[in-house]
Amino acid sequence: MIHPFRTLVAAALMTASLLNPGVVGVADASAASTKAAGLRATLNTLLQEHVYLAAAATGAALGGRDDEFKAAASALDGNSVAIGQAIGSVYGADAEKAFLPLWRRHIGFAVDYTVGVATKDTAKAEKAVNDLIEYGADFGAFLSAANPNLPKGAVAELVKHHVVTLKDVIDAQARKDPARAYAAIRTAAGHMQMIADPLADAIVAQFPDKFSG
Amino acid sequence: MRRRLTVGMLALIATMAAARGLSADVAGPVVNVRLFQYHPQVLTVATATRVVWTNDDDIVHTVTTIPGVAAERGFARTLDGKGASTAVTFAEPGVYPYACERHPHMRGEVRVEAREPDAPTKGDRP
Numbered sequence: 348m349i350h351p352f353r354t355l356v357a358a359a360l361m362t363a364s365l366l367n368p369g370v371v372g373v374a375d376a377s378a379a380s381t382k383a384a385g386l387r388a389t390l391n392t393l394l395q396e397h398v399y400l401a402a403a404a405t406g407a408a409l410g411g412r413d414d415e416f417k418a419a420a421s422a423l424d425g426n427s428v429a430i431g432q433a434i435g436s437v438y439g440a441d442a443e444k445a446f447l448p449l450w451r452r453h454i455g456f457a458v459d460y461t462v463g464v465a466t467k468d469t470a471k472a473e474k475a476v477n478d479l480i481e482y483g484a485d486f487g488a489f490l491s492a493a494n495p496n497l498p499k500g501a502v503a504e505l506v507k508h509h510v511v512t513l514k515d516v517i518d519a520q521a522r523k524d525p526a527r528a529y530a531a532i533r534t535a536a537g538h539m540q541m542i543a544d545p546l547a548d549a550i551v552a553q554f555p556d557k558f559s560g
Numbered sequence: 561m562r563r564r565l566t567v568g569m570l571a572l573i574a575t576m577a578a579a580r581g582l583s584a585d586v587a588g589p590v591v592n593v594r595l596f597q598y599h600p601q602v603l604t605v606a607t608a609t610r611v612v613w614t615n616d617d618d619i620v621h622t623v624t625t626i627p628g629v630a631a632e633r634g635f636a637r638t639l640d641g642k643g644a645s646t647a648v649t650f651a652e653p654g655v656y657p658y659a660c661e662r663h664p665h666m667r668g669e670v671r672v673e674a675r676e677p678d679a680p681t682k683g684d685r686p
Binding site: 445448484491499 | 594597618
């Protein structure tokens, strides 16, 4: 069952893509009928959803809204599972099994950062940032091992940028500055296209027969 | 003369044994570390088997027994990036669960049985 939170986000993304396909990284809505474009659209949707749900979870946590935090965290994990399934659909069950705990790990570090900020524990917050940056190398190594078209260093840089944009969201939420927070969420979500598009392109390049037509 | 012969014969046997790669440790299987997993995840071997881990990932992993394994039976080895390898010889029967210290979700296990070592196979590493 898809979490209601995710359904809401998916509907918003779908509406946005119809009104402005560039929002979800699809240059032309009709081109989504090709398998490669479909993969690109799926990855963009899932990774942008990740940002929106993560921001919902951190915002609820920092606002002391416990029930909302639990709902958002649950939906965020549903999104993680869906991303893992997307990876598994290309690389098999073993890769999916390896991917999910690795992906969940970076969410754990983001939670650590949020807690550090909320409790004004600078050491905890700084450690979480360092963990997230180090995670970039891990994620880069994983994708590079799965797909030689994805250089480890390049992926690590993209993850680092994702970390920085999400940090901006959490910092703005902690300062109770909603205008800045939502501007940062838009930036963070928009950045995910820089991960989704190269990932999709690399997969298509690796498996041209699977994505032809 | 007899003593010299005996010593000479022993030296010859030792040389031949070394040339064939025989040692007190029996050459054994390989665990590949790939996509942040140990392959195979569970390995069953005989005592005195030497297990080799090779790293196919471009990142540092470790092969470290998890807390709960007796200290004298524990091991902690680092695989410094792609192509690195390490080996452990299992002298005592038992179960040896291990993990990567840097990526705790990576888990593996070596089960050591008290029996004669298997004959080396083509894929084994000396």
